[in-house]
Amino acid sequence: MDGKAQILQQPLIKIPPTFFNLYFIFVSLPKKNHTHHPLLQEKRFALSLIDWYQQGHRALPWRATHDPYKIWLAEIILQQTRVVQGMPYYNAFITQYPTLHDLAAASETEVLRTWQGLGYYSRARNLHTCARLIVDKQEGVFPNDYKGLLQLPGIGPYTAAAIASIAFREAVPVVDGNVLRVLARIFGITSPINSSQGKAVIQEIAQQLISIPTPDVYNQAIMEFGAVQCTPQKPACDTCIFHADCIAYQTQQVEILPKKDAKVKIKKRYFHYLVLQLGDKLLMKKRPKGDIWQGLYDFYLVEADKPYAAKQLSDELLTLVHQHQLEIVKYPWEAKHILTHRVIYASFFHISLPTTFMEVVAPLLQQYAMEAVTMEAIQSLPKSVLICKFLNAHM
Numbered sequence: 001m002d003g004k005a006q007i008l009q010q011p012l013i014k015i016p017p018t019f020f021n022l023y024f025i026f027v028s029l030p031k032k033n034h035t036h037h038p039l040l041q042e043k044r045f046a047l048s049l050i051d052w053y054q055q056g057h058r059a060l061p062w063r064a065t066h067d068p069y070k071i072w073l074a075e076i077i078l079q080q081t082r083v084v085q086g087m088p089y090y091n092a093f094i095t096q097y098p099t100l101h102d103l104a105a106a107s108e109t110e111v112l113r114t115w116q117g118l119g120y121y122s123r124a125r126n127l128h129t130c131a132r133l134i135v136d137k138q139e140g141v142f143p144n145d146y147k148g149l150l151q152l153p154g155i156g157p158y159t160a161a162a163i164a165s166i167a168f169r170e171a172v173p174v175v176d177g178n179v180l181r182v183l184a185r186i187f188g189i190t191s192p193i194n195s196s197q198g199k200a201v202i203q204e205i206a207q208q209l210i211s212i213p214t215p216d217v218y219n220q221a222i223m224e225f226g227a228v229q230c231t232p233q234k235p236a237c238d239t240c241i242f243h244a245d246c247i248a249y250q251t252q253q254v255e256i257l258p259k260k261d262a263k264v265k266i267k268k269r270y271f272h273y274l275v276l277q278l279g280d281k282l283l284m285k286k287r288p289k290g291d292i293w294q295g296l297y298d299f300y301l302v303e304a305d306k307p308y309a310a311k312q313l314s315d316e317l318l319t320l321v322h323q324h325q326l327e328i329v330k331y332p333w334e335a336k337h338i339l340t341h342r343v344i345y346a347s348f349f350h351i352s353l354p355t356t357f358m359e360v361v362a363p364l365l366q367q368y369a370m371e372a373v374t375m376e377a378i379q380s381l382p383k384s385v386l387i388c389k390f391l392n393a394h395m
């Protein structure tokens, strides 16, 4: 009988919210309240959670495999992304790049194009870099443990733990936002979950919880539990198998746990795009390293400290445009584009470039590596959602 079968035979132990439980919870709250929590005894938490998971969970393609490539792909796609949004991208990647070798053989532009619309494009670039590195340096074979996986680009502790546990059954806990929330609530962790202290306490609990023979099932179960039961808003406490022991529930702290330190200040940026037209082509450029949307294509960009009209903007190209009295037409379309720590306010200006003018601006355009691209070719270039929305509205 293997470990999984043994776990399935374990009865689900349900303890009602007795006086003893509540007493235990309250007397232990001010101290290190998690260390003797009833759910830590005899692996009750892990066994109950796995039982809950095996009674019915969402059928997701990356749950039915031990292939590290597919698990890795899914975990990278699902970072900061909901399952319903990530699923078509996962399917597209598996169809276009069925193996790690196929992904490594693709160009970065192709990979970014497949990723288009999912945001956080550094994930796609790292995915590609990592695939090439494994193929070139490790004969196309993923490292088979947590420490080895952590050495790869774009693979942090969470992703390394997911691959190591699900593909290789190493007992390392995944600790993402879902898991932090679930454990903070159940074990009554009041330190902010984005503080080093809060993270350390939860990591310690998580490591203790996963010492069972099926860490692969356990990790998937806790991710599922955070996604469908103990959700950020309106968790389903009434039907929760842990509500008798959940400190947040028993002490009416579900609304306030987990706690978080104040958020990072949101930065506002003001983008003024010059849509330069040359005959039936538009001039576009690849975004440089060190800023958002690296490797994606956009138009000539003038960034300023607030929104300006074209004639108020200070820019070398615009100075030449004014000197040659070329017409600048502002598109009746402005966008507010929200990213994690930034809000982009974008406006767009159309300028048709006569060939005579091209001689004047050619050195400047070369400096920015602007390329004249047909509308058809633009479709296959990787672009940000902002640029796609603009093109859909106006081209």
Ligand code: SF4
Binding pocket: 182, 185, 186, 229, 230, 231, 235, 236, 237, 238, 240, 241, 242, 243, 246, 248, 249, 254
């Ligand atoms: S009782 Fe509510 S807060 Fe506690 S684990 Fe269950 S769903 Fe989450």
